[in-house]
Amino acid sequence: MTIHESYAKTIRSIFTDGGALLFCIVVPIIYPILYTLIYNGETVREVPVTVVDDSHSAMSRDYIRRVDATPDVRIVGQSTDMEAAKLMVQHRDCYGIIYIPSEFEKNLMTGKQVHVQAYCDMSGMLYYKAILIANTEVSLDMNAEIKTADLGGNPIANASGIVGGTDEQKLTTAHPVQYEYVQLFNPQGGFATFLIPAVLILAIQQTMLLGIGLIAGTRRERGIRVTKGHSTLLQMTGVALGFMTVYIPICVYEFGLVPHLFNLPQLANPWELCFLMVPFLIAVFNFGIAIGGIPRHRESIILLIVFTTLPMLFMSGVSWPGSALPTFWKQLGQIFPSTQGINAFIKLNEMGGHFEDIRYEYIALWVQAIVYALLAHITTKLVHKAGGDDETTNQ
């Protein structure tokens, strides 16, 4: 078989084998859209919360109004006591309780501290984050107003001569040091912006591994071997070109169109992105050939690959910070193209980095490409040898 033949054969297999068609074409097209739709809300808004207001004062009502006005939380009701509030949480009518003690206004008027209790359901970290942020923001705002004696009746504020000061004096009293917070690269702190880049890279890796495994498995089951006279290398080049013909347009679609459709960050220089994709696709392909020969049945590749998707996502250090990964898992993650691919892609496309920022990942991907090529060479030989033996025994 020449390069041309094996190329044509690969393309034909991808488009005629139901499994390969599904994994190499349908999934890479549909899944990025589906995942982006799931996460495109970016963050959770208006988390329902109930209030137990034992103070019943103008200031406590002010506090509640301000919390309700934040984008993160919505007050869905006032409960008469904690027991009633707990029932609301139990019935999933709300995800948190804000408790304002009876001495709320009295303390604030007489210069004493007061504690507001915020109880959060922990089924999701985002509920907790929303409830905590809403309450913290409101309390800091009110604290600043109390300090400048715009609110409450703080005796120290009176004694320190702040009352009646100029606006500038008040500002200095409320915030002697001001601060600004900038969320770089993901200004809304959103979930789609954070997770979708990793999903895109993983989708490419996992579907290509599955496609290669399915096609290799089919050939193996049918006992197709390397025809003598042509080198394995040439035939493999043909197969590789076949997969690249399919995956290059998919890369353009996933990295060009999908982020564009959903307004996700696209900071990468397209040429640098292409430059990165070359070793990534080669490494994934070689990895696929290296492991594609392992399973005995063609379906087994699905059983081997699919469940590793989640561990691979976590080992890349995107969802769980890389600095907190135990050394063993961190090192193990280094051998998969997805880890390098995800981090390099994020640096280029989400963080506006340049080529010098991804030097490590780039070199690692080439090393993987070479090592997996050697492994692929070995396993192909073994498989063909075993396949040949099977055939002779069958006959």
Next chain:
Amino acid sequence: MLNVFLRELKRLATTPIYWLNMVIGPVFCALFFTTMMDAGLPKNMPIGLVDGDNSATTRSLARNLDAFQSSEIVAHYPSVTEARKAMQKGEIYAFYYIPKGTTHEMLLQHAPTVSFYTNSQYFVAGSLTYKDMRMMSELMSGAATRSVLRAKGATDGQMTPYLQPIVIDSHPIHNPSLNYNVYLSNTVVPGLLSLFVLFVTVFGIGSEIKENTSDELLATASKAGSWNKTQTAYKALFGKLWAQGIIFMFVGWALMLYFYGYLKFPCYCGIPTMLFVITIFVWASQGLGVLMICSLPTPRMGLSFASLWGVLSFSICGMSFPVMAMPSWIQGLSVLFPLRHYFILYVNCALDGYPLLNAWPYFATLCGFSLLPLLFAPRFGKIMREVAYAP
């Protein structure tokens, strides 16, 4: 049925891929996720400092920030650009910027501005370092006010309520340390178990078609004296499902005992309830698996269906990103994923300690899934008799 049961056990024990999917895979995943997040909450994440002032005050600020739980200052940068570049290289998750002259202006009461930057592309790291740096900024502000008030003759007792009149006490119910291991492993690992159940159910039936052993299976089922076609189909299907189900049930139980007995994850309903819930969950996944292979009766298409559904369920179950923030049609779709129901039941029972029936609609749906094989047994019989494997 016993004959089919024994035949299936033998098949499972003698094929390596079943071992991988029924024992090795689930155990690996359980160990992977629980050891990976063993720390509970990420600690000492690398952050940077751009200190244009370099005074005693700013140095003490840096020391304090360093002492916070989640952050560790690993580098000082001469400028914001340098720090931003380090962030783009992935060396730090965040940095704190103190402009030149901050201390001086603080003493003059000119309200200087400091700033902090997080790399929110890394969501967890960004949120946690933000929390630390914001707290630090509040403390810095407080320290400045404190020195002014002290000069004006206020006592410490008067100052604390002045600096922070309203304090928020947050109570994360039943997960006070914000343990990510509890938060994620509790759903991810059973989710992977469910994926393995789908695979084995689909592959177990599919391989009968593929290896042309379906007649043998039906013969084994009718050996016990049932001559009716439908009856044979029921016996064949349930014999198989029981053999797989019992093994998965034990794996599920081992998982629950590992979580709630060994790792001491919060379990306010008592371990037996969770053993019951995971059992229903395993059966529900088997039911869904039967639906998959009966609707697409070739191993490769059935397995593809199982993979796509199984992988999607981790996102759509709402464990990390709440379902209520998804588009409404996806919210509706989430009902079709058993993991969604398991997640709600786990939260309801183990995490919150409410009675199982408090979440009865979810429980009922899982039961519905587990009854699917009753519906599909006649079709299963037909497939076993008629469908020939097309390679």
